[in-house]
Amino acid sequence: xxxxxxPTRSLSLWALVLLAGCAGSPSxxxxxxxxxxxxxxxxxxxALREAPRPAPRTVxxxxxxxxxxxxxxxxxxxxxxxxxxxxxxxxxxxxxTLVLLQQGDQVKAFxxxxxxxxxxxxxxxxxxxxxxxxxxxAVMSLSLGNGTAARSEVVLLxxxxxxxxxxxxxRVGAPAQAGDVVLVPWGSQFLSALHARDGVEFARxxxxxxxxxxxxxxxxxxxAGGPEGATDVALALQSNxxxxxxxxxxxxxxxxxxxxxxxxxxxxxxxxxxxxxxxxIRLLWSPRQSGGLTDESLYLVFYRFVVALHxxxxxxxxxxxxxxxxxxxxxxxxxxxxxxxxxxxxxxNTIQGKxxxxxxxxxxxxxxxxxxxxxxxSGAEGVxxxxxxxxxxxxxxxxxxxxxxxxxxxxxxxxxxxxLSDPAATGDLLALCNDPLVAxxxxxxxxxxxxxxxxxxxxxxxxxxxxxxxxxGIDVPPVxxxxxxxxxxxxxxxxxxxxxxxxxxHTPSTALPDLVQAIATLNPAQAIAPLSTxxxxxxxxxVDEHVIRAVEEAIVALFTVQGPLAIETLIDLAEDRLSLQxxxxxxxxxxxxxxxxxxxxxxxxxxxAQAAGEQATQGASDGESGxxxxxxxEEAEPERLTLAVVxxxxxxxxxxxRTCLAQxxxxxxxxxxxxxxxxxxxxxxxxxxSELQGxxxxxxxxxxxxxxxxxxxxxxxxxxxxx
Amino acid sequence: MESQLxxxxxxxxxxxxxxxxxxxxxxxxxxxxHAQSIENAQTLLDSGDPxxxxxxxETLGLIGTAEALPPLQQRIRRGLPPALLRHAIVTLTAIGExxxxxxxxxxxxxxxPAIRAESLSALGSLHLRDAYPTLVHGLSDGDxxxxxxxxxxxxxxxxxxxxxxxxQALDKGNLEASAPLGQLTPASDVPRLLGxxxxxxxxxxxxxxxxxxxxxxxxxxxxxxxxxxxADLATREVRGYLIDLLAREPDRFSVRVHDAMRAAIRGIPE
Numbered sequence: 001x002x003x004x005x006x007p008t009r010s011l012s013l014w015a016l017v018l019l020a021g022c023a024g025s026p027s028x029x030x031x032x033x034x035x036x037x038x039x040x041x042x043x044x045x046x047a048l049r050e051a052p053r054p055a056p057r058t059v060x061x062x063x064x065x066x067x068x069x070x071x072x073x074x075x076x077x078x079x080x081x082x083x084x085x086x087x088x089x090x091x092x093x094x095x096x097t098l099v100l101l102q103q104g105d106q107v108k109a110f111x112x113x114x115x116x117x118x119x120x121x122x123x124x125x126x127x128x129x130x131x132x133x134x135x136x137x138a139v140m141s142l143s144l145g146n147g148t149a150a151r152s153e154v155v156l157l158x159x160x161x162x163x164x165x166x167x168x169x170x171r172v173g174a175p176a177q178a179g180d181v182v183l184v185p186w187g188s189q190f191l192s193a194l195h196a197r198d199g200v201e202f203a204r205x206x207x208x209x210x211x212x213x214x215x216x217x218x219x220x221x222x223x224a225g226g227p228e229g230a231t232d233v234a235l236a237l238q239s240n241x242x243x244x245x246x247x248x249x250x251x252x253x254x255x256x257x258x259x260x261x262x263x264x265x266x267x268x269x270x271x272x273x274x275x276x277x278x279x280x281i282r283l284l285w286s287p288r289q290s291g292g293l294t295d296e297s298l299y300l301v302f303y304r305f306v307v308a309l310h311x312x313x314x315x316x317x318x319x320x321x322x323x324x325x326x327x328x329x330x331x332x333x334x335x336x337x338x339x340x341x342x343x344x345x346x347x348x349n350t351i352q353g354k355x356x357x358x359x360x361x362x363x364x365x366x367x368x369x370x371x372x373x374x375x376x377x378s379g380a381e382g383v384x385x386x387x388x389x390x391x392x393x394x395x396x397x398x399x400x401x402x403x404x405x406x407x408x409x410x411x412x413x414x415x416x417x418x419x420l421s422d423p424a425a426t427g428d429l430l431a432l433c434n435d436p437l438v439a440x441x442x443x444x445x446x447x448x449x450x451x452x453x454x455x456x457x458x459x460x461x462x463x464x465x466x467x468x469x470x471x472x473g474i475d476v477p478p479v480x481x482x483x484x485x486x487x488x489x490x491x492x493x494x495x496x497x498x499x500x501x502x503x504x505x506h507t508p509s510t511a512l513p514d515l516v517q518a519i520a521t522l523n524p525a526q527a528i529a530p531l532s533t534x535x536x537x538x539x540x541x542x543v544d545e546h547v548i549r550a551v552e553e554a555i556v557a558l559f560t561v562q563g564p565l566a567i568e569t570l571i572d573l574a575e576d577r578l579s580l581q582x583x584x585x586x587x588x589x590x591x592x593x594x595x596x597x598x599x600x601x602x603x604x605x606x607x608x609a610q611a612a613g614e615q616a617t618q619g620a621s622d623g624e625s626g627x628x629x630x631x632x633x634e635e636a637e638p639e640r641l642t643l644a645v646v647x648x649x650x651x652x653x654x655x656x657x658r659t660c661l662a663q664x665x666x667x668x669x670x671x672x673x674x675x676x677x678x679x680x681x682x683x684x685x686x687x688x689x690s691e692l693q694g695x696x697x698x699x700x701x702x703x704x705x706x707x708x709x710x711x712x713x714x715x716x717x718x719x720x721x722x723x
Numbered sequence: 724m725e726s727q728l729x730x731x732x733x734x735x736x737x738x739x740x741x742x743x744x745x746x747x748x749x750x751x752x753x754x755x756x757h758a759q760s761i762e763n764a765q766t767l768l769d770s771g772d773p774x775x776x777x778x779x780x781e782t783l784g785l786i787g788t789a790e791a792l793p794p795l796q797q798r799i800r801r802g803l804p805p806a807l808l809r810h811a812i813v814t815l816t817a818i819g820e821x822x823x824x825x826x827x828x829x830x831x832x833x834x835x836p837a838i839r840a841e842s843l844s845a846l847g848s849l850h851l852r853d854a855y856p857t858l859v860h861g862l863s864d865g866d867x868x869x870x871x872x873x874x875x876x877x878x879x880x881x882x883x884x885x886x887x888x889x890x891q892a893l894d895k896g897n898l899e900a901s902a903p904l905g906q907l908t909p910a911s912d913v914p915r916l917l918g919x920x921x922x923x924x925x926x927x928x929x930x931x932x933x934x935x936x937x938x939x940x941x942x943x944x945x946x947x948x949x950x951x952x953x954a955d956l957a958t959r960e961v962r963g964y965l966i967d968l969l970a971r972e973p974d975r976f977s978v979r980v981h982d983a984m985r986a987a988i989r990g991i992p993e
Contacts, residue, residue, distance in 0.1 A: 470862070471863045471888070471891050472863065504832065505864075578773065670769075
């Protein structure tokens with residue numbers, strides 16, 4: 001029953017399809033042709049299942065530099081079959097037994113095995129965007145313009161002659177053919193199935209959720225897709241969607257050179273010129289019968305590198321470095337076939353990422369187009385493996401490559417190196433960060449990556465022990481990055497080395513702000529002295545903007561840490577008229593903030609004391625009565641806090657203040673004091689030099705300053721002198 | 724200062740005490756004046772006006788005694804703009820007190836190469852033995868001006884332990900190491916110095932050979948060897964050098980060396 005039912009259903013489906021095709025419309029790409037019609041879709045699915053697999057080809061076609069020639073190379077016999085001098089506007093395309101290439105307003109078809117010109121086909125000004133073939137038939141799509149101005153044509157050649165042409169007013173993508181089925185993507189969302197024999201459209205798929213730019217056959221299945229991903233056509237026909245369980249999504253993470261997962265032939269750059277970098281920057285993959293990708297891998301080709309990436313997480317499995325630019329590549333099962341600029345062909349074993357078979361043609365080339373499943377030999381089976389140590393060495397070598405064209409890949413290598421848990425990777429990043437010959441972008445990435453490393457702490461700390469030495473030929477380590485790294489690691493043991501770099505004039509000034517921050521954070525208590533010295537030394541000396549920024553950072557740190565020395569330094573910077581204005585302002589602002597904090601604390605203290613006193617008075621006066629005695633007559637309030645007021649207030653301790661100076665270790669003649677007084681209450685006494693602080697402050701605080709007419713906080717600087 | 728004071732006979736105390744009393748009065752007056760000036764200078768240094776700060780530095784320089792150092796050192800520690808800082812270093816050097824050493828050593832790692840060079844030169848001028856490690860470190864500085872200052876200062880220090888590092892500096896192209904090498908190289912190592920004639924231009928090495936030829940501890944055979952090796956170069960530059968040296972230092976050479984130099988001059992065509 002089952003055996004006979006199938007042909008009956010098949011016949012009825014074909015009848016429906018014929019009815020749809022004979023309704024007075026053009027034979028293909030009619031606007032009235034129904035999309036996603038179940039019967040037609042089923043017919044297409046069946047046709048795909050029954051279509052013979054295209055015969056595998058073994059001939060690759062290359063293009064030489066000027067004077068331009070194209071040549072055919074048989075990968076099996078490993079010899080050059082033919083060479084043909086010709087002009088061409090874009091890279092050749094393989095289509096069954098033909099090689100197609102555009103020359104002005106015509107497409108020339110050459111025989112794949114002999115290189116003989118078979119036919120020149122006028123294009124009417126259209127551009128060849130894709131071609132495929134099976135046996136003696138070849139289908140090509142020609143297109144030009146966009147939107148309403150788009151014009152296209154699909155042309156089928158049989159035995160070298162034009163069998164039919166099907167025009168359409170839309171952009172058309174790269175077609176595929178297997179037996180009698182010709183699949184043509186067009187208008188971004190459509191995939192039309194035409195009979196190879198007569199060019200009649202018999203099914204149309206429209207997907208709302210992706211771009212259909214290319215179609216190809218692999219291992220007996222048809223796949224369609226674009227830059228965002230690809231789908232098994234048979235499965236898409238069931239759901240009328242691209243995205244489903246069968247969808248092979250393009251990597252979401254940008255890869256070096258941003259190669260398309262499947263080239264978008266609708267775009268301006270969709271068709272490659274013979275010398276395009278697109279031949280050297282590619283993503284290779286082949287779909288697996290059961291879904292996903294063969295070997296669960298995709299391969300990034302980037303000039304001289306091939307990187308095996310696990311799909312879909314894109315973990316690097318290995319990195320292969322070639323000695324010449326790769327200009328042609330195809331992926332198969334456990335093998336990637338490469339062709340380079342020197343006309344060499346190679347199978348790369350994808351399990352180990354090592355060369356397997358290789359041969360050379362000695363022909364220089366700018367582009368080489370390889371047939372699908374083009375392995376020179378048969379590949380070994382297995383999933384690519386990753387040896388962590390080998391991978392680290394490969395990534396390091398890639399990152400260190402001096403080729404400036406490779407910077408995107410080198411940065412990618414640094415990024416992946418930084419993801420390795422091996423502490424030795426930290427050493428590699430250090431070396432890259434510290435290598436002046438490494439491209440700045442790569443170096444910057446390596447330095448930045450260091451700051452996120454959790455492994456190799458001792459290597460990072462030890463790197464800080466190195467200082468510039470002209471005679472010994474030792475260069476400055478990447479101090480800024482190392483400072484950020486030790487800070488991230490909270491590596492307190494690095495503190496002395498950090499201070500040593502702060503004091504080293506060879507430490508790049510760009511690193512100073514990071515150093516200051518690390519010093520202040522890792523050891524706040526001890527940081528005050530070196531930061532104060534640094535601030536004093538450079539607060540009046542604009543060596544460069546980084547030094548100024550470092551001083552400002554140090555001011556913030558001193559403000560945070562506080563303590564007498566820190567406050568003394570802040571006062572110095574705020575009061576020294578030689579200070580750079582920005583630094584002076586910053587120090588003054590910090591002091592104001594400190595004083596405000598101090599005032600609030602004192603207020604709170606006084607309020608507490610007053611509350612306690614009132615409680616005590618209340619207790620004592622419970623048994624007493626009568627008014628308090630007469631208040632002493634108050635002196636008239638001075639307008640504001642002046643030197644004269646301070647002088648008068650301190651008169652009772654003038655002698656003691658002089659003694660403070662006389663008994664100082666430096667036998668000082670002068671000292672300075674900053675007083676902050678609010679409504680008669682002393683909020684801050686800061687004395688310079690600091691050795692006087694302990695002697696002077698209690699004497700000053702013991703005096704009662706008068707309230708002034710001007711309310712609020714008042715600050716005044718007062719000279720201490722032995723006079 | 725003490726050695727310059729007159730000595731007195733213990734048997735005649737009268738005039739001795741009278742003179743001492745006078746001197747004491749003079750010192751009191753001088754110290755009172757100094758104290759006043761230092762106080763004034765201190766005020767100027769604290770003024771925050773660059774012109775007044777400069778005046779304060781100059782005032783301390785004019786005082787020129789050890790008492791003038793602390794306010795100047797304190798002002799340097801508190802930080803100065805580069806021009807005033809250089810002025811302060813020159814003043815420290817002029818005062819010539821070894822207690823300036825720590826301040827100058829601290830300044831030898833200033834971020835401005837000119838300040839580093841200035842402070843190293845000052846350390847050399849003050850002949851501070853403690854500065855030796857700082858000066859050796861200066862030979863490894865990234866700035867050629869600083870390296871030169873370090874080499875010169877090491878020569879002034881006259882510490883022969885600096886020889887290996889000075890040779891290393893010369894190897895690395897620090898030609899300022901030439902003169903100190905000439906001053907410090909022992910006679911036995913002079914051939915090593917002569918070996919550089921094949922590697923470096925004569926004008927870079929001339930200071931070394933001048934120093935060797937003028938040193939008292941160098942014997943005539945060594946001097947004659949130096950003259951002969953220089954004469955072998957037979958360049959106009961060498962001829963001019965020998966003529967100039969003989970003219971400048973006519974009495975510093977023995978007859979043999981003098982004759983050898985004259986013979987060398989005659990042997991080199993004009």
